[in-house]
Amino acid sequence: MTAEKLQVAFTDILKAHQRISPYIHKTPVFKNSKINDLVHRELYFKAENLQKTGSFKARGALNAVLQLKEKQTNLKGVVTHSSGNHGQATAWAARTTGLQCSIVVPSYSPAVKMEAIKEYGAELVECGPLPTDRNAACEKIAAEKKYEMIPPFDHYHVIAGQGTIAVEFLEAVPNLDAILVPISGGGMIAGIAVAAKHIKPNIKVYAVEPEGKILEKSLRAEEMLWPNPPQYLNTIADGIRLQQTGHLTWPFLLQLVEKEVFTVNNEEIIKAMKFVFQRMKLVIEAASGAAVAAAMSDQLQKLDKKIQHIGVILCGGNVDIDKLPWF
Structure with a gap:
């Protein structure tokens, strides 16, 4: 191979x-x-x-956001899905760079992580328990708000x-x-x-x-x-x-x-x-x-x-x- x-x-x-x-x-x-x-x-x-x-998620989220900012001068905001840590990281990265942000989380996410996401100024959107639920919610927000998607790992x-x-x-x-x-x-x-x-x-x-x-x-x-x-x-x-x-x-x-x-x-x-x-x-x-x-x-x-x-x-x-x- x-x-x-x-x-x-x-x-x-x-x-x-x-x-x-x-x-x-x-x-x-x-x-x-x-x-x-x-x-x-x-x-x-x-x-x-x-x-x-x-x-550690702060590293990847910020690198992705900063590169988007470099390439898109009219970037409105970012969206992602997360069980919590990548969501917090993306919300923080967006606030750090002056962007709007929406975070999709499954309803079972730890309360401490969901509260932190909101404290960073992001819109918190709860979804169903399946991985496919997350993706569907993210795609809907990205289309409606013209946000760029930042996946949690891929x-x-x-x-x-x-x-x-x-x-x-x-x-x-x-x-x-x-x-x-x-x-x-x-x-x-x-x-x-x-x-x-x-x-x-x-x-x-x-x-x-x-x-x-x-x-x-x-x-x-x-x-x-x-x-x-x-x-x-x-x-x-x-x-x-x-x-x-x-x-x-x-x-x-x-x-x-x-x-x-x-x-x-x-x-x-x-x-x-x-x-x-x-x-x-x-x-x-x-x-x-x-x-x-x-x-x-x-x-x-x-x-x-x-x-x-x-x-x-x-x-x-x-x-x-x-x-x-x-x-």
Whole structure:
């Protein structure tokens, strides 16, 4: 099979980093001796839970909005759909650049995320529970208001923006051997993989999924094996509950991400979240907990012993403190 030419290059990610750096946080990297003692490796946590809007999504959304502004002088506004984090990020990016904005969210989205979207000044539009409901609502708003659509992951400017995480991470920790990345549609891991593999070709990028995603089976078959239309998974990690990856992100996963995938369940996610809350004093959401759960798993212990320095992406911290998953 001939590899498809990837549409995001390292130069695109460097340009994105230069474009968004004046507006975003350069998030810190944390270590924890307790977890290192448990796993007998060195773990490094990239704290995107401390990013603007509380998640990594600010990077991709802002990069996409700024590029739209550069190309369209008469741009009225933007619209997107999201379970919460990309919605907040797009609302913030629109406010930062002086644009109008509408965000479509499913009715089950955490209240904390929906309130934040409204506080950023965006119009909040609730839709039905299915992925197709989101798309239909977005298309209707885009047509009526003449807004540009910014998808949450399946967009090359979004992918490039998310890749800036790896630029910062490897600048802070050049000796990383691997990075664990939670995956939903695949925008973050696609961007991280492009940047990380360019900076350090031998680095391994592993996807972390909730139970039921069957990503490893798809990667090994080199075929998208998910049902169509896309389904949602039964997981507490609302930020990564989409079963299917994006069509634009898929070639990046196929070419740059390890075929071995870390799969975690709700119980493991809760255990990992509690550890980070109690021992690292950081607030993380369940999607971040999935990456920590992978780092604490037996599967990690079976990796090659040469993989000693492992990066973990704490992708977001937008948790509803009145509805913590262990209550």
